[in-house]
Amino acid sequence: MYSEVVMDHFANPRNVGVIENPDGVGQVGNAKCGDIMKIYLKIENETIVDVKFQTFGCAAAIASSSMATEMIKGKSVDEALAITNKAVLEALQGLPPAKIHCSLLAEEAIHAAIMDYRLKTGGSVDNIRKCDGCCNACDIEHDHVV
Amino acid sequence: MYSEVVMDHFANPRNVGVIENPDGVGQVGNAKCGDIMKIYLKIENETIVDVKFQTFGCAAAIASSSMATEMIKGKSVDEALAITNKAVLEALQGLPPAKIHCSLLAEEAIHAAIMDYRLKTGGSVDNIRKCDGCCNACDIEHDHVV
Amino acid sequence: MLPYFTDIYGNPSSVHSIGRDAKRVIDTERAKIAEILGAKPREIFFTASGSEADNWAIKGVAAANRKKGNHIITTSIEHHAVLHTCQYLERQGFEVTYLPVDSYGKVSIEDVEKAVRKDTILISIMHANNEIGTIQPIAEIGELAKSKGIPFHTDAVQTTGTIPVNVKDLNVDMLSLSAHKFHGPKGIGVLYARNGRIGDNLIHGGAQEANKRAGTENIPYIVGMSTALQLAVENMEENRKKVQMLRDDIISFVLNNIDHVRLNGHPTDRLPGNANFSFNYIEGESLLLMLDMKGICASSGSACTSGSLDPSHVLLAIGLSHEVAHGSVRFSLSDENTQEDVDYLKEALPGIVKTLRNISPLYNGRKEGNNHV
């Protein structure tokens, strides 16, 4: 059902935890949907120097969080915004069809945390999505790869 | 499915054949129903001294004919008329429910042959049934044991 | 020795690892069967019998299309799994056309075309008949159905594993098969459905079979069916030739050596292993039982109806009288039969027929010029 990469990131999730006084924090999903993802960012000079996450959800959600945080660590904020759920999916060597929304959740969580950072620092929020990532909870037509 | 007695009378039927110039002959059933039974009687002093049969039909029909002819051989005509399908059934150690009508056919064939004898000799036909024994072919309510 | 705190040990629908292994087995076998039939894996649905597949195909389309139309076309010689289903649907308010067949048991394409109406929602015609072995022009009927936009189902229970069955070549939208007809286990079958499109479910419940057929999967039988089909297809040409030769030996022997006999079914478009005869003046069950006493197993009517006393609807449909139909017997040969078997039959049969005719008032009536048949 799950690839080896998914199982590895589920069993040994990277970047679990909380950043005290984060520069950006974002939470998407809700418990009713069965997934909540919260991402904390430490940003210096538009570079993501540290990232932590907490996730309530299935193995795919936890692995997606772990993988996504790995992928944005050390990247610039704009580079992080360019990472789509498709990239997360590929890095995870795929997810079962019913679980693809978890990779979307990770993308949305990153966007939400960066949104928080931009709002705090007065930057532009133009290239940030505002979906909360819970597929059953919103009616927005997504152009993500699902 | 069939008792040993039935199988014996089917495999080695008694009294198969034709009596030339019989004193009574009766045929019941029809090919559409899948059963035809023809019985020939040789009668002397109201005693059945010889009996032969021919049957088109299933194993139960053949065994019923064989058993019934055995049962009336040497009996008086009135004794033969008193033999019901129930007696044939018992002598055969039973028949499957769907085949019980075959024993009825044997009773009817005997009655038909005796009817022929009585009509030829001017005797009473009061205690003789006139059903042709094909259960699907007649609408008479039977009081036989079926 | 690891602890399994679950009543769904190996249940393929569950998420844990054993369930996943079971699911993989099912998917593998599904793909193998699909390939043999020229189908995609998601077009293969496991059922517990050929009967279930037939019922599902027909009732499913009927229930789902009630608003669109209520006319179904089938033939008068279908297996009871189709026939009784259609008769049931008639009682539920559907209209069914039962196409006639010719004296060989063949459906005519013109008759199919004439029967089509605006409200026809399904055509169901069997690939080959189980009693007389006649093979229908399914590919041509399928083309016609396609041109009219009507879903087309075929009961291929008798043909799958015996002659080539490819859903694309046959132009069918749905197809039923049953494992025990190709030496697979009894109690497992398949409904093929083009693009996975069936009407309503027959068995609602769990998410098995893509949500379309509930019930915990019978993995041993799925594997057994798949393996049996594989073997049957690998040896098909060889077996077909061998069985056909034995069959033709029986047919020519019977026609040349026994009087008052008729071969039922088509002389050439027939199942390789089917030889069905009517022996005039005698009754089939007696003949069967006498053969049985010599250790020869054959069948009269169809297996499913041998509890009943009515003659086979198929034999009546090809125009036999009741009395001749009653005297019909089928020999079904498989690759497990040998020339020895056939020789043994040829040895035994004439004597048995003679014995029964000697008991029969019809045969003797005939000799006296009082011919009942």
Place this chain on the structure above:
Amino acid sequence: MLPYFTDIYGNPSSVHSIGRDAKRVIDTERAKIAEILGAKPREIFFTASGSEADNWAIKGVAAANRKKGNHIITTSIEHHAVLHTCQYLERQGFEVTYLPVDSYGKVSIEDVEKAVRKDTILISIMHANNEIGTIQPIAEIGELAKSKGIPFHTDAVQTTGTIPVNVKDLNVDMLSLSAHKFHGPKGIGVLYARNGRIGDNLIHGGAQEANKRAGTENIPYIVGMSTALQLAVENMEENRKKVQMLRDDIISFVLNNIDHVRLNGHPTDRLPGNANFSFNYIEGESLLLMLDMKGICASSGSACTSGSLDPSHVLLAIGLSHEVAHGSVRFSLSDENTQEDVDYLKEALPGIVKTLRNISPLYNGRKEGNNHV
């Protein structure tokens, strides 16, 4: 080496001797199963699954009684084989009352009585629930149904072979069971029907099962089911005691050693082997997978729905919020489990729960006084 010219070798519906032997086997096993259930042989009908038995019971009565009435009573916690069947019938124009249950998952007899209408044609209430294990007061509901003259069906898939199931004591008119729940084969079940009275056939065709369920009989599985049931019943008391002790050990350990946890289902009226917990702040599938990685197999939701993302309808019906329902896991013990298994679980579980809670924003939110649950 005798010749079998038949494709129905051993087909129990056929007249020849091998067919008769097969029929005898089926009848013998049917009688054994009947005796165990307190039924007559002719009241036992073989199906290919518990799902088929449920579908047949409900759809059969519905189709046959359409003119009499179109109201059905069931509960909101039935297995999907019943629930999805009822939902299907609603789309076909039937009205269905889904009775609520209390927080233990119990149906109240007063609710059943209040739901009865003049046009009620069937009551279907499961004997014990497959997820939370709660056992319903079937005998009392059956008495009520009898007094109202309404046919009463129970899904006894979870109870047969585990606790006493006697159709007379339970006052039921129809009862479904499935062999794989008592270590029998997967792919065989039974529908019991009082006096052999069912509604319409689900699978029309051949004359098998007294003309009520077509399809060549699956004899090995019939024998397997019968043998498994025999064994289960012989060892029932002993197994029940043993399994219940293990279950109670798990329950008291979990309730005493893990915070923020809830036992789902009735404390005493529950299946001997069922332990279902909600672990707040974590999600069930993750928990399951972590257990699986330690070699412990458990289940979340029900097996059939674990492909879906919605939380179990049963857990919602007993009043759990979506988030708590998502964190539920079921341990199903059988007589094959040992105290060692339980000790291994007790060793592993607290750490896994802790790990997952540490990853969870809900658990940490809670600690910060920002409680989401």
